[in-house]
Amino acid sequence: MANRSIQYKVGLFIVTTIVLVILAALFIAYKKDLFADLAMYRLQSESGEGLTQGMPVLFSGFEIGKVKDLELSDKGQVVITITVPRKHVRWIREESTFTLEKPLVGTPRIVVRTENPEGKELSYSKVVPMKTIDDINEVIKKAQPLVERIQSVADNIDRMTNADSELNKIIADTRKMTKMLSEKKSLLEMATGDKKGQETLMKTLEQVAAITETVDGTMKRIDGMVAKADESVLGDKGSIAIVNNILSDIEGKFKRLDTLIDNAITMSADLQGTTQDINLVRKEVEETISSVNKLIQDVRNSLPFEQKKEIKLP
């Protein structure tokens, strides 16, 4: 029989390890809210794709519950029952939104969003519709135009590399040109096709050079003429200087003329005043004559003299 010491050590080892395992299991159970009071809610989805029992329910990235059950309703929709520990119930309100998110990497999850945690608590009897966001489909949708562009580029490359393509024709032509160039002495000979043509072209070029020389000389002479004309027109004693002097003189004369005109205007104003004075004198003379006439008539009436038909005015 094994001695008591061995039995004690073995017993202690077994009991300690089993206790540790049980404690670890209980701790995990506690952390998994296995002993917590759970509240249940019901969600509704058009499809059960991506939904599994035990799927996490997240709020602000923190797991607050799990999917407990999935069932098909009479209307053909999926009813999802989720459980949430009582301590997290305040995040599940009537206006809370539930979204099934299927990320590109990682497991799908139901995400809860609650704007007002003080709102009315969601009731089990109310079945809340759930939205779905599928990252993979979103990526495919976004990548579709890119794939189409790549396809288009591939088609273009395919067309370009086709045996009958323009690119291949250009390459073939280039090859021909290179071959021709290697067989001819110069590019000119290749371009004209024969030696005579090259010689003719060379002669023409020489003639063009002679013409250019002549034109050059002519241009030099024209330049000299232009320089002389420039001197006679724009020089110190040129036409422009003389015209400038004449214009200055005319300007001075115009200034004097302006003074004369001003004087004439003043004189005209004075003359107008004088005319008005003459009118007044005339009026006074007329009045005087009229008074004298009246006086004469009075005298005539007073005196018994034959009245003469004519009266001599003073």
Added chain:
Amino acid sequence: MNTSSWLEKLGGAVLDNWHELRQLLGFAYTVFRRLFAPSSYRPLTVDILTTQIYFTAVQILGFFIVVSVLFGSLFIGMTLFVIKEIGLTSYIGQFIAGVVVLEMAPLVTVLLIALRSGSAINAEMAVMKVNRELDALTAFNIDIARYLFLPRIIAVMVSVVLLSSLFAIIVTLSGLIFSALIFGMGFNAYADLIAKAIEYKDFLILMVKSAAFGFFITFIPLYYGSRAGYQLTAVPVSVLRGMVNVFIAIVVIEVLSLVARFL
């Protein structure tokens, strides 16, 4: 070599292997029958069982804890560092639950026990065979499967299950230290991550896998030890064959457990 002799050799090899397999299955059947028979658990059997657990688990406990802390901490530390570098911090829990608890804990434990106790049991049986002790026990009508094999198998099974659990707990706790150092993570945050990643089926898989490891790393050495020849030179040959088959059994169980886990 003509065709008929080649066929003869092939047929001979098949028959030999078939014979070997039948004997192995017969041996397994005998052990299993004793394993579930209440009459097998007599005071003497329990006494041998206790001694075997002492030799297999308690004697190496200090060494095992040091290995667990050192190896586990280094492994966890390096892996958490890589996880941080590639930005997969949220998968710490899955990594520790999936890799450390389910894969590394039983594997490290079984390798240690197989190297230490499996080879010792194989050599012990082979020596008993050489010394004709097994024949003597049989001659006295003592059931060697009940008194020799069963206590050792159960003891190793229990030891591997308990030590694997201990390893998982120690390494998970050392993960706490490294996650605090590398990520500045508190105890509650770490515990939440681990708790959410570990499922109860993981506990079950760990226990069943460890028990299966314990069974085969004892059963195979016992079989090959008890089938050794009567010469002293048969002892190393028996240990060699036994340990190679133990290694194959470990790989097969590991693969089967992975298949079972992801099915």
